[in-house]
Each structure stands twice: as structure tokens, then as C-alpha cells.
Amino acid sequence: MLTPSEYTQIENEIIAAIDQASAELIDISRDIHAHPEVMFTERYASAKLTGKLAELGFEVERGMAGLETAFVGRTGNTSGPVIGFVAEYDALPQIGHACGHNLIGTAALAAGWAMSKVIDRLPGQIAVFGTPAEEGGNGKGKMIDGGAFKGVDAVMMMHGAMENATKPVFLAVKGMEVIYHGKPSHAAASPEAGVNALDAVVQMYNGIAAMRQQVRSDARIHCIITNGGTAGNIIPDYASARVAARALDMDYVDELMARLKGCAEAGALATGARLELKIAHGGGAFDVASNNPMADVFGEKLNRFGLSYTERQKDGPASTDFGILSHTVPGIHPLIQIADFPTTWHTDGFREAAWSDRGHEAMLTAAKCMALTALDLLVKPGLLEATKADFAKL
Numbered sequence: 553m554l555t556p557s558e559y560t561q562i563e564n565e566i567i568a569a570i571d572q573a574s575a576e577l578i579d580i581s582r583d584i585h586a587h588p589e590v591m592f593t594e595r596y597a598s599a600k601l602t603g604k605l606a607e608l609g610f611e612v613e614r615g616m617a618g619l620e621t622a623f624v625g626r627t628g629n630t631s632g633p634v635i636g637f638v639a640e641y642d643a644l645p646q647i648g649h650a651c652g653h654n655l656i657g658t659a660a661l662a663a664g665w666a667m668s669k670v671i672d673r674l675p676g677q678i679a680v681f682g683t684p685a686e687e688g689g690n691g692k693g694k695m696i697d698g699g700a701f702k703g704v705d706a707v708m709m710m711h712g713a714m715e716n717a718t719k720p721v722f723l724a725v726k727g728m729e730v731i732y733h734g735k736p737s738h739a740a741a742s743p744e745a746g747v748n749a750l751d752a753v754v755q756m757y758n759g760i761a762a763m764r765q766q767v768r769s770d771a772r773i774h775c776i777i778t779n780g781g782t783a784g785n786i787i788p789d790y791a792s793a794r795v796a797a798r799a800l801d802m803d804y805v806d807e808l809m810a811r812l813k814g815c816a817e818a819g820a821l822a823t824g825a826r827l828e829l830k831i832a833h834g835g836g837a838f839d840v841a842s843n844n845p846m847a848d849v850f851g852e853k854l855n856r857f858g859l860s861y862t863e864r865q866k867d868g869p870a871s872t873d874f875g876i877l878s879h880t881v882p883g884i885h886p887l888i889q890i891a892d893f894p895t896t897w898h899t900d901g902f903r904e905a906a907w908s909d910r911g912h913e914a915m916l917t918a919a920k921c922m923a924l925t926a927l928d929l930l931v932k933p934g935l936l937e938a939t940k941a942d943f944a945k946l
């Protein structure tokens with residue numbers, strides 16, 4: 553147990569460690585930003601982060617759960633609780649680091665860096681998890697399946713945004729590919745001999761369009777047609793579409809998916825085309841269940857650095873593979889404002905923000921807040937228990 557003056561001393565050392573390392577941390581983040589790598593190919597970023605962790609004395613395991621670019625770096629006492637910082641570092645196709653994952657990866661490194669300077673005086677262990685392929689690859693889900701988070705007591709990460717929010721909403725989502733097999737025929741000479749797969753997609757699409765009115769206000773339903781035939785004078789024998797449903801909880805997403813399958817079956821029934829359904833890889837994403845005690849502590853830390861916050865974000869919700877992790881281990885995924893001009897995720901403007909001085913100032917503050925939250929989880933009486941009790945209510 554720490555005395556109040558020991559606790560204050562450690563807090564100050566954590567903050568000073570990040571301040572002292574700030575120039576190098578910003579260089580690392582900008583270097584990752586300048587080398588955008590899409591899902592599962594993040595070799596440059598993974599090597600950069602694991603190289604620094606090893607240099608800091610972390611025991612580093614590279615490649616986990618069959619994912620070459622996943623990693624974990626551990627430091628501290630193996631007998632106590634394990635607190636994890638979660639790094640992301642994948643970029644988007646074409647537009648690069650337009651989700652700012654360079655900031656997420658470096659913030660996790662920074663928090664681990666600071667904690668490594670004080671962990672010998674604390675009970676427990678710090679683990680920095682490198683989680684590839686957030687953008688469409690469900691890297692965290694695969695790592696969970698591979699046992700990477702076994703024995704971990706709590707996890708946290710930050711994500712750049714247009715505002716500070718400690719318990720942001722991320723929707724549960726599932727998707728499927730809908731394929732219709734029809735029968736080709738000359739569209740003028742013998743249309744009656746054909747079975748029109750495109751008509752089946754259109755029937756389904758209209759069914760979905762009608763269904764959208766009779767859903768909860770948090771539900772989002774997307775549909776695009778990915779194949780609608782090859783030539784105007786041939787009855788399409790093959791057509792396909794991608795459909796996805798999102799909502800605040802997975803139970804409702806499952807309900808929506810059942811109704812969407814009904815729309816798909818209706819298309820087949822109406823046209824005689826044969827229906828083939830493929831559920832999207834990874835099985836979708838869970839909503840993020842922000843751990844309340846952890847999020848509240850993180851919020852106190854934000855205030856300490858002069859930042860105000862709301863619990864929920866004002867902007868509309870997206871989805872993330874942190875969702876399944878937050879249903880596996882108590883965790884938080886706070887949003888941190890990285891720009892003062894209006895922008896939004898996955899745009900050129902957000903990519904600029906993820907490179908900017910403003911963005912890096914926010915990244916460093918978020919890293920301090922994560923490290924100080926980890927400190928409290930390790931030493932504040934009852935906090936880790938409260939965290940687990942909150943998680944048990946999910």
C-alpha cells in the first residue's frame with residue numbers, strides 16, 4: 553500500500569516520463585502516419601512499437617493468434633493484476649491514417665513507457681497489446697479467440713475524435729453478402745426462358761427500404777448492390793448485394809438480421825432465383841460496453857489536465873472491434889478531441905488532424921490519463937473490484 557506522498561510521487565513521475573519522451577513519441581507517431589499499412593500488413597508499425605517496448609525492458613512477444621503483426625509487451629510483477637493498454641496501428645486503403653490509429657498505437661506505447669518507470673513499486677503488471685486490423689479485420693476478436701487476453705484484468709485505449717467522451721457509443725453490427733443465382737437468356741429474343749437475379753436483388757432492396765421505417769431509431773441498415781449483371785441484353789443470371797445492420801445492442805442486431813434474411817428470401821420467392829447467403833467474416837462487431845468505474849476515473853484525469861468531457865459523444869456512432877474486447881475484459885475506449893476544425897473519421901481532414909501538433913498534444917494527454925487510470929486500478933482500494941462488479945452486470 554502506498555502512502556499519499558508515495559502515490560503523489562509516482563503520479564508526478566508518470567507525467568514527467570511522458571513529458572520527457574514527448575518529442576520521441578511524436579516522431580514515432582508521425583513515422584507510423586507516414587507509413588500507412590492496411591489490415592494485417594502493419595509490419596513497419598508493429599516493428600517500430602515492439603522495438604521501443606523491448607528497448608524499455610518489456611518482454612515482447614511478436615505474432616499472436618496466427619497474426620504476424622499482433623504483439624504484446626509485458627513488464628512488472630506477474631503475480632498481481634494485469635492492466636492492458638491497447639494499441640491500434642492499421643491504416644485505411646487509399647486515404648492512409650484517416651482514423652488516426654498512429655495516435656492510438658503511440659498513446660498505448662506512451663502509457664506503457666511511463667508505467668514501466670514506476671512498475672517496480674506497484675503490485676501487478678502492465679501489458680501493451682498490439683491489435684492489428686481494426687479497420688475490417690476484427691483483429692481483437694481473433695486475438696481473443698487465440699487466448700491473447702486470458703488473465704487480463706482491465707484494458708483501455710484512446711481514439712481520436714472531435715470531442716472528449718468517456719463512454720462513447722459504438723454500435724453492434726453484423727453484415728452479410730446476398731447472392732442470387734438465376735438463369736441467363738437473351739433479353740429480347742427469349743426473356744421468358746430466363747430467371748432474373750437482378751430483379752431478386754431489387755425486390756430485396758425494396759423490402760429493406762420498407763423495413764427501415766419500422767425499426768428502432770438507433771438502428772442503421774445499409775445495402776449496396778455489388779453485382780447487377782454483365783450486359784443489357786442478357787437476363788442477369790448472377791447478382792449480389794451487401795447488407796449490414798447496426799444497433800445499440802447485439803440482440804436487436806440479430807433481430808434485424810433475421811428480418812433482413814426474410815427480405816432476401818422474398819426476393820428469391822418473387823423471382824425464382826436461388827438464394828445464397830454469406831455471413832460477413834468475423835461475424836460483425838459488438839457494441840462497446842464502457843466500464844463505468846474506469847471511465848469515471850479516466851474522466852477525473854481529463855479534468856486534472858484541464859479537459860472537459862461528456863459521457864456520450866454528440867457525433868453519430870460507428871463500430872469497432874474493441875466492442876467484443878469490452879465484452880471479454882472490463883475496458884474503456886474514450887474519445888479524445890484532436891482537432892479544432894470540423895472534420896470526421898475516415899476523411900482527409902481527420903488524417904491531417906492525426907498528424908498535427910494539436911492531435912499529438914491530445915495523444916500525450918490521453919496517454920497520461922491512461923497511465924494514471926492504470927495506477928489507480930493497481931493501488932486504489934476497491935477500484936478494481938468495482939470495475940469487475942460493473943463488468944459482471946453486462
Ligand SMILES: [Zn+2]
Pocket residue numbers: 651687897898
Ligand atoms: Zn476507422
Ligand SMILES: [Zn+2]
Pocket residue numbers: 651652653686711
Ligand atoms: Zn479508428
